[in-house]
Amino acid sequence: MTVQFEDFKLRPELVQAITALGYTQPTPIQAGIIPLMQEGCDVTGQAQTGTGKTAAFALPILNRIDPEQYLPQALVVAPTRELALQVTEMIQSLGQFMGVSVLTVYGGTSYSQQLNQLRRGVQVVVGTPGRILDLIKRGRLDLTEVHTVVLDEADEMLSMGFVEDVEAILAATPDERQTTLFSATLPPRIRELARKYLRNPKTIAIQAEQVTVAATEQRVYYVNEHDKLAVLTRLFEMEDITTALIFTRTRVRTGELVNELNLRGYPSEALSGDLSQEAREHTMSRFRSGQVKVLVATDVAARGLDVEGITHVFNYDLPEETETFVHRIGRTGRAGRTGVAISFARPSERRQVRRIEQFTRQEMLQATVPTIEEIQAKRLDSLLSKIETWLKRGRAKEERALVEALVASGVDPIDMAAAALKVARAEEKQRPIPEISPLPEKAVRPERRARGERSERSERGSRDGVSVRRSRESDGRAKPRASIRGKQSDEAGMIRLEMGLGKVDGLRPADVVASIAGTAGIPGASLGRIYIQNHRTTVDVSEEYLEKVVAANGQFKVRGQFFTLIKG
Numbered sequence: 101m102t103v104q105f106e107d108f109k110l111r112p113e114l115v116q117a118i119t120a121l122g123y124t125q126p127t128p129i130q131a132g133i134i135p136l137m138q139e140g141c142d143v144t145g146q147a148q149t150g151t152g153k154t155a156a157f158a159l160p161i162l163n164r165i166d167p168e169q170y171l172p173q174a175l176v177v178a179p180t181r182e183l184a185l186q187v188t189e190m191i192q193s194l195g196q197f198m199g200v201s202v203l204t205v206y207g208g209t210s211y212s213q214q215l216n217q218l219r220r221g222v223q224v225v226v227g228t229p230g231r232i233l234d235l236i237k238r239g240r241l242d243l244t245e246v247h248t249v250v251l252d253e254a255d256e257m258l259s260m261g262f263v264e265d266v267e268a269i270l271a272a273t274p275d276e277r278q279t280t281l282f283s284a285t286l287p288p289r290i291r292e293l294a295r296k297y298l299r300n301p302k303t304i305a306i307q308a309e310q311v312t313v314a315a316t317e318q319r320v321y322y323v324n325e326h327d328k329l330a331v332l333t334r335l336f337e338m339e340d341i342t343t344a345l346i347f348t349r350t351r352v353r354t355g356e357l358v359n360e361l362n363l364r365g366y367p368s369e370a371l372s373g374d375l376s377q378e379a380r381e382h383t384m385s386r387f388r389s390g391q392v393k394v395l396v397a398t399d400v401a402a403r404g405l406d407v408e409g410i411t412h413v414f415n416y417d418l419p420e421e422t423e424t425f426v427h428r429i430g431r432t433g434r435a436g437r438t439g440v441a442i443s444f445a446r447p448s449e450r451r452q453v454r455r456i457e458q459f460t461r462q463e464m465l466q467a468t469v470p471t472i473e474e475i476q477a478k479r480l481d482s483l484l485s486k487i488e489t490w491l492k493r494g495r496a497k498e499e500r501a502l503v504e505a506l507v508a509s510g511v512d513p514i515d516m517a518a519a520a521l522k523v524a525r526a527e528e529k530q531r532p533i534p535e536i537s538p539l540p541e542k543a544v545r546p547e548r549r550a551r552g553e554r555s556e557r558s559e560r561g562s563r564d565g566v567s568v569r570r571s572r573e574s575d576g577r578a579k580p581r582a583s584i585r586g587k588q589s590d591e592a593g594m595i596r597l598e599m600g601l602g603k604v605d606g607l608r609p610a611d612v613v614a615s616i617a618g619t620a621g622i623p624g625a626s627l628g629r630i631y632i633q634n635h636r637t638t639v640d641v642s643e644e645y646l647e648k649v650v651a652a653n654g655q656f657k658v659r660g661q662f663f664t665l666i667k668g
């Protein structure tokens with residue numbers, strides 16, 4: 101039998117509010133938590149936003165409030181001002197027929213209003229750890245009558261470094277209080293916190309919503325921590341990004357990254373949990389309209405974020421919990437569109453990557469960072485594309501007139517074109533391609549997999565200018581191989597060839613391999629790195645098969661077009 105709200109024996113004013121809000125049935129987390137809290141148990145609730153968790157603790161709190169007493173009876177601690185305001189709003193909605201007095205306290209605003217309200221008397225306090233502690237220390241917040249404490253989004257409080265503040269706040273409340281802890285994830289440090297401050301807690305877990313990640317291309321780059329920014333900007337050069345959402349572990353890192361990106365000419369903004377609703381909306385609308393292409397956020401700040409058409413999600417820092425990963429990348433590749441999820445992992449985070457792969461049941465392609473040479477080629481390629489576009493459009497009237505005037509005055513047209521290109525490329529010089537230090541020797545060693553995959557033939561390919569190394573399993577399907585290529589394309593024994601077709605011709609690595617290997621009659625594995633740019637493609641061929649490949653020139657055909665391979 102399904103649980104009904106009537107089963108909870110709530111005050112009539114609360115039942116009235118539930119009806120007014122249009123709730124007909126408790127959500128699973130409410131069905132689990134409410135009876136336990138009413139029995140007086142301490143509870144650990146594992147649930148995300150959107151599950152109805154706020155009402156799950158708000159109803160028992162309100163049911164227990166003594167309306168006659170104007171001293172804080174319940175305390176909710178939340179990681180951000182935004183969440184604190186949301187919780188307050190929910191408590192006020194549910195308590196609308198009781199006339200409950202709720203105070204929200206958070207930093208960054210003046211004390212006077214909060215102090216005035218405290219003087220008048222409040223029954224429920226909701227706030228962020230820093231300001232709550234501040235008011236306790238100033239002797240303005242008396243928590244001695246508090247019977248219920250809720251730690252909301254405890255994992256976020258932990259990752260934001262609020263643990264000590266939370267501990268100090270708990271110390272200011274009565275020992276016999278009831279404590280409920282909510283967290284989207286339960287990493288060991290949260291369990292430890294629960295063990296320390298909750299008495300024989302019962303746990304209610306709501307399964308993480310199953311976000312499909314299949315539509316999303318997933319890549320992982322192993323990078324040194326200090327190279328993350330450099331790698332990110334290199335990828336920005338190579339990827340076709342419409343809008344990107346970057347996740348960092350802490351709010352401080354979010355701010356730092358935004359500064360660095362803006363300095364480097366990538367307009368970006370931070371989405372911080374501290375923003376007022378108005379400021380958040382402002383940022384979001386600029387993101388939606390494309391004025392800002394890059395949004396940097398923590399997991400807390402990104403909650404509830406729903407933007408169509410995010411092409412790239414970057415996990416600048418891997419999340420502590422695998423479930424969080426699913427939520428992050430669930431923001432791309434929606435509505436049938438494919439998105440790209442790019443994760444940066446430190447060499448020491450291989451196990452975390454493995455856990456994520458197991459959880460999502462999807463392997464991440466281990467990709468290599470674009471080289472300086474590749475970025476330069478890409479820059480040149482896009483410059484040529486732009487020139488081509490103008491040549492096709494033929495509407496550069498003013499410029500033509502200028503050219504004609506200069507030619508008439510004796511300037512050599514080729515010299516002039518070269519000088520114009522120099523001017524066009526001046527901006528590039530402002531963007532030096534950052535150096536990246538090699539990974540520690542240990543990290544470069546190919547990882548051994550459990551399933552006896554050591555005898556695979558390796559096949560390298562490239563997607564959209566991104567190099568990936570794949571390996572064949574015995575079933576012949578290409579699978580990402582967990583190894584990092586030490587050197588880039590100029591491997592010993594490989595010769596680089598070039599052809600005049602590229603992305604604009606719809607080329608894919610598999611087509612290139614099939615055409616060259618098939619036509620020249622050589623093994624696919626004799627082809628190395630394939631790098632597809634807009635208008636050209638380079639292919640590395642093993643030296644011993646070079647002759648065969650060159651001999652087949654004139655016969656290579658891909659997607660209906662013939663091509664010739666020449667030395668790159």
Ligand code: AMP
Nearest residue numbers: 123125126127149150151152153154155
């Ligand atoms: P929360 O997970 O607390 O952020 O709640 C998510 C949304 O679910 C809020 O907009 C609530 O108003 C709504 N909600 C909470 N409980 C119920 C319920 N039993 N039935 C329908 N909606 C609910």
